[in-house]
Every structure is written in C-alpha cells, then in structure tokens.
Amino acid sequence: MISSTQILDVLGIGFGPANIALAIALEELAPTLTTRFMEKRSDPLWQPNMLLPGSDIQNHPLRDLVTPRNPRSRYSFTNFLYENQRLYEHLNLPLHYPLRLEYAQYVSWVARFFEDQVNYSSEAVSIELVKGGSEEGTNHYRVYSADGQVYRTRSLVLAPGRTPYIPDPFTKIIDARIQHLNNYLPALQEAIESTAGECRVAVIGGSQSAVEILLHASEHAGVKEVVGYTRNFGYRQKDTSPFSDEVYFPEFVDTFHRANPEHKSRLRRELLHTNYSASDIDVLDRLYIKRYEQYLRNEQGLEIKNCHEVTACDARTDGIEVKSRQFLEGKTSRKTFDLVILATGFLDLGSGERQEPYPPLLAALASNHDGMQIARDYRLELDGHLPTYLNGLCESSHGMGDAGSFSLLALRSKAIVESLVALLPTRVENQRHA
C-alpha cells in the first residue's frame, strides 16, 4: 500500500487500455517500481457509451493488451476466454472479429487484477513540478485530483484518451442536446425520455461511429427520425488493403517517427482512411440496405444528407436547429433535432487543423514550449522536467497505428517501461539489493 506522502516511481493518469497495458508491462518487466494509476471513472470500462448491440472490434483480437509483447502472459485475450470457460464457444462464433461487448469484458477482467494499484473516481486536474531543495528533498511532480487528493511522483505516464473534436458551428454552443459520440448511449436515453419517445436525432460526420450510430438510433424504440450529415459524397469504406495495414507494424512506427514533417503529412494524407472518416463494409452494407428497405415501405425515418456542410446551429426551446448547405447545388436546409451527436473524431497533437498543441492536463508544464517534441520512447522533451510520457496520444509523431487503436498498445508499453527503468535507475537498483 502506498501512503499519500510517498513519492511514487510512476503515476499513470487514466486507466483505459493504454495504461492497463502499461500496468501489465510494469508487473512483468519492472515489478520493483512503485506504481499507481488515477482513473476518473468509478469502474474499469472500455468505451461504455458506445457499446452498441452487435458491434464488433476493429483490431485483430491477438493484438490485445499483451500478446504482441508477451504471448505467454496470463493477461491475454485467449487466456481470458480460457479462464472464463468459453474458448470453444468463442471460436465457434460466425464472426470475423469479436463483439465489442466481449472485448470490453476482457479489458475489465484484466483491469481487476490491478485493483490495488488504481484509484477510481479520481480525476487528475492539474500537475505541478516541485524542484528539489524543498522540504520534500527530491524533484517530483505533484498531481492534484478533483476530490482534493495529492499524488507525488518521479515520473508520469499520461493516457487520458484523445480530446474530442468539436467542429466549428458547434463550438459556439454549450447545450446538453449536443453531444460527442463519447456520450452517445446516455444522451440518447435522456433525449428519448424528454421527448416522450418522439426523438429526432442528427448524426454529424462520416466515421465508423457515425454509421454505427445511424444504424442503432434508427432501430431504437422512441426515436422518430434520424438524419446523417456528411460532407462526403457517401459514407466511405475503410482502406483495409493488407499493404496499407502495414501501418500497424511496429517497424512503421520507426519509419514514421524518423520521417521529416513533409513526409509525415504525406503519409498521413495517404493512410487516413485506414482508420478515419471511413467504415467497415459490414455496417455500410447494413445502412445502405436499411435505407432501401425504408424506401420500399414508403417510410422516412432515416435520411442521409450527403455533400452537406453544416453551416450553423442554434439552440432553441423546441430543439437544436441545424442549418446545412449542399455544396454541389448550393441549396440550404434547416432541421430541428432533440439530440445532435458529433461523430467527428478526436484531436491529435500539433499546430494544424484538428490538432491541439499539448494535452490540456499539461498546460501548466508545456505552455511555454514552442511545439512539443516527443521521443521514440514516447517521452516528452520538456526542459528541466522529470520523465513524462504520452501513452495513446502520439499519432502525429509516431503514426496512424500508434494512437486510437489497440494494435500497438503492448509494444508501446514495453518501450515506456524500458525507458522508465533506464531513467529511474537508482530506486530500482536499491530495491534489487535490499
């Protein structure tokens, strides 16, 4: 047990898949380091607000929290199935990839092994660097939680997930009826209750989540109308060419990290649709057939506004009014909704469009740095600071496979642990010889 005054070796912020994979790597590769994680949720849950019936995962299940690093680990997806006595039943499923529900259960199952290292309902709100020479002796970070706790640590691993991207007309309004996909299921429930089952839903964006939400909302009791807005000609299919999917190879991370800024942007443009603004064919086909079937029945509950730019929105008592423009013919339209879901993705780090300069939690530490440099081992190069790592936020520096995906989690946690062991040697050595 760690006392509140103790200076930890490692403090992880966030206990989603990225830092769960780190907890496993720390246990297996550096068990002497004193470690703690802060998690703002009250339970270990993976993307619970998008756990839609029938949805599957988008990564090969063996690219789990540990297998690519240590296939013999007890924390693998295969062992989860085995220990829960459903290996054969799972293998017999007529599915390409596992259900998201089952993978979410796997993530929670692993997280529970680390219960004694995690403070749930503990949201990190600010971080401060304390220089040596104070009464506490050695340089360390102080991390403050929303409920007034203070954690002290010699290193930090930030894994809070990426910041939601809110597109332009919606940034001007704060209204509970406009929600990012991160809050989809509870927001839908609330909208249905407040409209006595006459709910009108808009879904903005062309992502996998947009298509899944259109399908889910249009089949949900209490939803009267669903409209999808996309700037594209149609909902696009993901680039699943095995050549493009080499983006998820560990070697690609080296290549991308070494590339100059111009080559990085070129690769990002080319490889965008391996993961973004595009969907798997199974949900695209379902949506297309659904719309056709509705046409056969002469119903109008589901509408898709393609080539439509949302130009403005207005919060009114009778709903959120969305104004859009069909860019080919210049026609404008207005519609009012009880719920607007922004399936518009997330921000990356950087200074361009859809980017933020640093994770908001690092504002006090990083705001005087002109552009953040992130080393191959995911360490932030901040002058005079302690080892500080970004886990799951490094797409602009490390490439498409290295954020927003399970694919490289296990290897990323190895790189971070090896770096920690190299940079925090004294404590490790002392404990080894104790």
Ligand SMILES: Cc1cc2nc3c(=O)[nH]c(=O)nc-3n(C[C@H](O)[C@H](O)[C@H](O)COP(=O)(O)OP(=O)(O)OC[C@H]3O[C@@H](n4cnc5c(N)ncnc54)[C@H](O)[C@@H]3O)c2cc1C
């Ligand atoms: C709907 C959806 C489906 C997806 N499906 C797949 C898939 O099938 N396959 C795939 O490879 N990827 C998928 N992804 C991508 C997904 O981002 C990763 O799989 C994975 O969730 C990333 O893990 P993470 O730990 O980096 O981030 P997250 O899963 O977002 O976890 C971050 C954690 O940090 C906590 N946190 C945040 N801020 C704080 C704070 N200040 N203090 C304390 N705790 C904090 C959060 O509560 C959360 O638990 C999906 C993403 C979404 C949105």
